C-alpha cells in the first residue's frame with residue numbers, strides 16, 4: 554500500500570518552557586494503554602542527552618532521541634528524515650510497530666516551524682498528521698517566564714491543550730496572574746492542572762480536527778468559538794459578527810497595569826497578542842476566499858499565530874475547514890457534513906500585533922467585490 558493510501562499517523566507535539574514538566578508528563582503518558590503503541594521522539598538540546606534515560610522504558614514504547622540541535626532550528630531536516638525512516642526502522646515483518654508519534658521538543662523550541670514541517674513537508678505530510686500541540690506551563694514560574702521569553706508566549710498561544718504543572722508549589726497570586734494571561738493569549742485551549750505529571754492520555758490525544766476513524770470530527774470542540782467571549786467593542790449588527798478577548802493592554806500601559814496587576818516591564822511580549830473570532834452569515838464564493846487569504850497571509854501571515862475556521866463555501870453543501878499556524882495553512886479539508894444547524898462561516902484568530910480592525914480592513918478590501926458577504930462592521 555502506498556503511504557498516502559494508509560491512514561495518516563497522528564503526531565502529538567509536546568512542548569513547554571525549560572523545566573516546566575514535559576518529561577514528567579511524558580513519563581506518565583507512555584505508561585497508559587492509549588500510548589502503548591506510540592513512538593516517542595525526544596529532542597534534547599546539547600551534547601548531553603538525559604531526557605531519554607528519564608522516560609520510562611516500557612517494552613512496547615519506542616523511544617528515539619535526536620540530540621544534534623534544537624528541533625525548531627537546526628535539525629528540521631533531521632526530523633523529516635527521522636519521521637521518514639522510523640516507519641521502516643520500527644517495522645517487523647512489514648508491520649509498522651507504532652500507531653502514533655509523540656515528539657517532545659526542547660524547552661526553547663518555537664513550535665511553529667515544527668508544525669510547518671508536519672503540515673507541509675511532502676514526505677511527512679503524506680504519512681503523518683498533527684494531532685495536537687500540548688504545552689506544559691509551570692504555575693509557579695509561568696507568569697515570569699512569559700514576561701521574559703517570547704518563545705514561551707508563542708508556545709502558550711498556539712497550544713491546543715495547556716497542562717498547568719506544579720500547583721503544589723505555586724502561590725495563588727502568581728497562579729491567578731498566569732490564568733488571566735492565558736485567558737487573553739489563548740482562551741480556547743483547555744487547561745488542565747497536572748500534579749507530578751499525572752494526566753490522563755484522553756485529555757491530550759485527538760485534539761485536532763481529525764478524530765478517530767469513522768467518527769465525525771468534533772468541530773465545535775476544535776473551534777471552541779464560545780471561548781472568545783463578547784468584548785466591549787461591539788460594533789452593532791452587520792454581516793460580520795465578532796467576539797474577542799482583545800484586552801488592548803498593549804496600547805495603554807496604565808490600563809494594562811491596573812487591569813493585570815503588573816507593575817513592571819512594559820515590553821511584556823504577550824501584550825501584543827490578540828484572540829478573537831468572526832462569523833459571516835452568507836456563503837463565501839471560493840475565489841473570494843482564496844483572494845482574501847492571499848491578501849491576509851501576504852501582509853500579516855507571520856503575525857497570525859493561529860487561525861482556524863469552518864467555512865460555508867458558495868455552491869457547496871459541505872463545510873470547509875481551514876487551519877493555519879503563521880503563514881502556513883494546512884490544505885483545506887471538506888467535512889462530510891455540517892456539525893450542527895449553524896451554517897455560518899466561523900473563524901478564530903490568535904494574532905500578534907494585528908488588531909481585529911486590521912483583519913477587518915482586509916475584509917473591506919473585498920467590499921466592492923462582494924459587499925453583502927464581506928461588509929465589515931462600521
Ligand SMILES: Nc1nc2c(ncn2[C@@H]2O[C@H](COP(=O)(O)OP(=O)(O)OP(=O)(O)O)[C@@H](O)[C@H]2O)c(=O)[nH]1
Nearest residue numbers: 570571572573574575576577660718719748749750
Ligand atoms: N513540585 C512539583 N515538581 C514537579 C511537578 N512536575 C514536574 N516537577 C519537577 O520539575 C522538574 C522539571 O521537570 P521535567 O519534567 O524534567 O521538565 P522538562 O520540561 O522536561 O524540562 P527540560 O527538559 O529541562 O526542558 C523535575 O524536577 C520534576 O520532578 C509538579 O507538579 N510539582
